[in-house]
C-alpha cells in the first residue's frame with residue numbers, strides 16, 4: 001500500500017471515529033409506550049422506531065397489548081406514580097389535559113415553534129395537544145372511526161348489497177346469515193361494543209343527537225325517544241354476531257372478514273391496516289364504506305404522543321427529535337400508509353394513499369366545514385376518562401345482558417354520564 005493511501009485511510013478512520021463520538025454524545029434513548037401490537041399496527045410502530053434510530057438514538061419499546069389502550073393506561077399510571085415515566089406515551093384527547101394537570105408533561109413549545117406546528121395542524125387538533133397554550137403532545141394521525149368493512153366475495157355469495165343505512169344493514173345481515181356466513185364480526189372488549197354503539201348513535205340519531213347525548217352528556221337527550229331507537233338498533237346488531245365474540249380481539253374479528261368467514265365489521269380504519277398487512281387490496285378484496293347512515297359525518301380519533309418530563313439531557317434531545325420527526329411529511333406518509341389512518345399534517349400529498357384514505361381525507365375537511373366532524377367517545381376523544389369508562393361499562397352491560405331492558409339501559413347510561 002502506498003504511503004499516500006495509508007495516510008488517506010488513517011485520516012478517514014479519524015474522521016469516522018470522531019463522527020461516532022459526536023453521535024454518541026448526542027444519542028439518547030427514547031422509551032415509547034404504545035399498544036400497537038396487531039399486524040398493521042406493529043408495522044406502523046416499526047416505522048416510528050426506524051425514524052428515531054435514523055437520527056442515532058435508541059428506541060426502548062414499551063408495548064402493552066390490548067386494543068383501545070385500556071391496559072396500556074393502567075401500566076402507564078403505575079410507572080408515572082413511581083417516578084419512572086417513559087419519554088413518550090400514546091395518550092389522547094381530554095386525557096392529555098388530565099395528565100398535564102398532574103405537572104408531569106414536558107413543554108414542547110420550542111419544537112413546535114421551530115417546526116411551525118401551529119400552521120401545519122388544524123386548530124382543533126392543535127388545541128387538543130396544548131395545555132395552557134403550550135404543546136405537551138404531538139399528533140400522529142387522524143383515524144376515522146365510523147367505517148364499515150365488508151368482504152365483497154361473501155356479499156356476492158349471499159346475494160347481498162353493502163349497506164348504506166340501517167335497514168339495508170339488517171337486510172344484508174339476514175342474507176349473509178342465510179348463506180351460512182357470520183354477518184357481523186365482533187370482539188369482546190367494552191371499547192369494541194362502544195365503537196359499534198357510537199356508529200349506531202350517529203347513524204340513527206344524526207350528528208346533533210350524537211353531540212348532545214354523547215359529547216355534552218345532556219341528560220334529557222340521553223333519555224329521549226331517539227336514544228330508545230338507538231339502543232334498540234344497537235342490540236339488534238348483536239343478534240348477527242357469533243357466540244365466540246366475547247373476549248375476541250378486534251384484529252381477530254377483522255381476520256374473519258379477511259377470510260370471508262364473516263361479512264362485515266364496524267371498526268375504525270386501523271382495521272384497514274390489517275387488510276393491507278394481509279396483502280389485500282381496497283375495492284378488490286375488501287370494501288370500506290361509511291357506517292350505515294353516517295356518510296356525511298366523521299367520527300375522529302387522533303393518536304398522539306404525550307411527552308413526559310425527563311432529566312437526562314441526551315434523552316431530552318432524543319425526545320425532541322422524536323416529536324419533530326413525527327410531524328415530518330416523510331414520517332406522516334410511511335406511518336399512515338401502514339396504520340390505515342390519514343396524515344394529521346395539513347397539505348400532505350396523498351398520491352400514495354388508497355381510495356379509503358383519500359375519501360377519509362376529503363370527508364375530514366368537508367365535515368369540519370359542515371359541523372358534522374365529531375369526536376369518538378370510544379377512543380377517548382370526547383369526554384373525561386372517568387365519564388368515558390362509566391358510560392362504556394353501562395353500554396357493555398346492556399350489550400351482554402339478556403335481561404336488561406332498553407329503559408333500564410337508558411337510566412344506567414344517563415347515570416354513568418354524571419360521573420366526574
Ligand code: BGC
Pocket residue numbers: 035041066067068069143250270301302303379
Ligand atoms: C387507537 C388506534 C389503535 C386502536 C386499536 C385506538 O384507540 O387510536 O391507534 O389501532 O385503538 O388498538
